[in-house]
Amino acid sequence: xxxxVRLYPRAWRERYGDxxxxxxxxxxxxxxxxxxxxxxxxxxxxxxALRAAVIAPMPMSSLRRFGASAGVAGGGVWALTxxxxxxxxxxxxxxxxxxxxxxxxxxxxxxxxxxxxSDSGHSGRRVTRGAIAFSCLGSLLLLASAFAAIxxxxxxxxxxxxxxPQLWEAGMLLTIVGSAATGIAxxxxxxxxxxxxxxxxxxTIPLAVGLLVVVDAPTHSxxxxxxxxxxxxxxxxxxxxxxxxxxxxxxxxxxxxxIAWLALAADRxxxxxxxxxxxxxxxxxxxxxxxxxxxxxxxxAVSSMAVKNFGSQSLCVRYYQDxxxxxxxxxxxxxxxxxxxxxxxxxxxNYDSLDLLRDVTQGSC
Amino acid sequence: xxxxASGVKHGHAMMLDIEAxxxxxxxxxxxxxxIERLERGGLIAPVPxxxxxxxxxxxxxxxxxxxxxxxxxxxxxxxGRERLSEA
Numbered sequence: 001x002x003x004x005v006r007l008y009p010r011a012w013r014e015r016y017g018d019x020x021x022x023x024x025x026x027x028x029x030x031x032x033x034x035x036x037x038x039x040x041x042x043x044x045x046x047x048x049a050l051r052a053a054v055i056a057p058m059p060m061s062s063l064r065r066f067g068a069s070a071g072v073a074g075g076g077v078w079a080l081t082x083x084x085x086x087x088x089x090x091x092x093x094x095x096x097x098x099x100x101x102x103x104x105x106x107x108x109x110x111x112x113x114x115x116x117x118s119d120s121g122h123s124g125r126r127v128t129r130g131a132i133a134f135s136c137l138g139s140l141l142l143l144a145s146a147f148a149a150i151x152x153x154x155x156x157x158x159x160x161x162x163x164x165p166q167l168w169e170a171g172m173l174l175t176i177v178g179s180a181a182t183g184i185a186x187x188x189x190x191x192x193x194x195x196x197x198x199x200x201x202x203x204t205i206p207l208a209v210g211l212l213v214v215v216d217a218p219t220h221s222x223x224x225x226x227x228x229x230x231x232x233x234x235x236x237x238x239x240x241x242x243x244x245x246x247x248x249x250x251x252x253x254x255x256x257x258x259i260a261w262l263a264l265a266a267d268r269x270x271x272x273x274x275x276x277x278x279x280x281x282x283x284x285x286x287x288x289x290x291x292x293x294x295x296x297x298x299x300x301a302v303s304s305m306a307v308k309n310f311g312s313q314s315l316c317v318r319y320y321q322d323x324x325x326x327x328x329x330x331x332x333x334x335x336x337x338x339x340x341x342x343x344x345x346x347x348x349x350n351y352d353s354l355d356l357l358r359d360v361t362q363g364s365c
Numbered sequence: 366x367x368x369x370a371s372g373v374k375h376g377h378a379m380m381l382d383i384e385a386x387x388x389x390x391x392x393x394x395x396x397x398x399x400i401e402r403l404e405r406g407g408l409i410a411p412v413p414x415x416x417x418x419x420x421x422x423x424x425x426x427x428x429x430x431x432x433x434x435x436x437x438x439x440x441x442x443x444x445g446r447e448r449l450s451e452a
Contacts, residue, residue: 012401015401016397016400016401018417018419019375019376019417019418019419020376020393020397021417022376022416022417022418022419023375023376023377023393023396023397023418024393026376026377026418027377027380027393032390032392033392033393033394035392036392036393036394036395037392037393037394038394039394040392040393040394040395040397040398041394043398044398044401
């Protein structure tokens with residue numbers, strides 16, 4: 001590949017490098033052509049850098065605000081419960097207050113999950129549906145477990161026989177699995193947003209601890225204590241501190257889990273001010289005839305798609321204009337009378353238009 | 366886009382065609398800058414080819430867009446001629 005081609009950004013080279021190299025070999029590279037390539041490479045580098053950090057306003061919807069508030073509260077309560085509970089030495093018999101707080105936190109996190117899924121247009125995806133289903137079931141089990149724990153101390157106790165064993169741990173595990181799935185889905189959409197990707201990754205960490213707790217519970221903490229002993233010995237605090245060490249692990253992972261959700265929720269608030277738009281990070285509804293409607297005006301169609309995807313028509317118009325990059329501005333398009341593109345019977349003829357809609361709504365233009 | 370209006374072309378063919386009808390020698394960097402923008406806008410699309418030289422064609426949207434631009438220019442040219450003849 002020509003040295004001149006190497007001046008272009010990697011993404012550009014991956015797409016056009018080979019054919020551009022073929023063109024450079026085909027034409028006689030005069031000084032003016034060499035300068036033209038250098039100038040274009042510099043522009044491509046600058047555009048690549050800008051594209052990686054396009055800042056566009058994204059209005060804060062009430063849904064996002066509500067979900068983010070719930071997430072901040074849920075993540076905060078969850079993290080504090082584990083931290084304070086751990087520091088205060090909550091034991092296997094003394095965590096009733098923690099029961100209730102964690103149930104509340106799990107429900108708040110669930111609200112944020114639903115809000116995120118709905119707000120971002122991912123509610124139809126399998127992994128998102130699974131995440132919410134797991135979290136719902138987890139919260140229900142936690143709720144049932146908390147009620148059972150309270151009821152069993154009352155004169156008219158809920159009979160332990162009707163409650164499946166380790167209801168609490170199962171609820172925790174399902175909640176963590178649901179959260180981890182949301183974290184993974186978020187991770188896949190975050191693009192280059194390192195902080196958000198990091199927070200999403202953290203939501204998956206407690207999964208291992210949760211699995212350990214559930215697998216271990218019926219065996220009276222043999223695995224947990226054994227692992228704790230190994231860790232205690234390895235860090236030189238003695239095998240007698242095995243359970244203590246394991247408890248530290250659980251508390252730490254629980255706190256990290258809460259903090260991760262706090263960070264994810266804080267990021268949703270951040271969307272209200274500025275948002276680094278990345279092609280992979282943006283939601284997309286499938287463009288189809290039903291969505292757009294027959295004989296729709298092109299501009300209206302793009303706008304409606306953007307409203308559906310972003311909740312913002314202005315954002316759409318910006319990308320709509322960016323899509324044409326000066327080739328054809330919105331006003332020219334409409335003024336030229338070419339705004340009516342039929343999405344009905346001649347759907348196939350206009351498939352390229354739908355591709356453009358997809359690009360526009362993905363923000364990749 | 367106007368170069369592709371007459372059919373599928375690869376980069377070098379476009380350069381020669383543009384020079385032939387406009388007299389402008391477009392550089393390879395400028396050409397691929399335009400190709401990238403037009404492709405991203407959905408106005409042109411690559412045509413499958415075994416050759417390293419990638420051919421491109423106008424999409425339906427690209428043809429409609431070019432038609433709109435040519436019509437607008439045509440109206441502008443007509444108006445210009447009318448006003449010049451009045452003067």
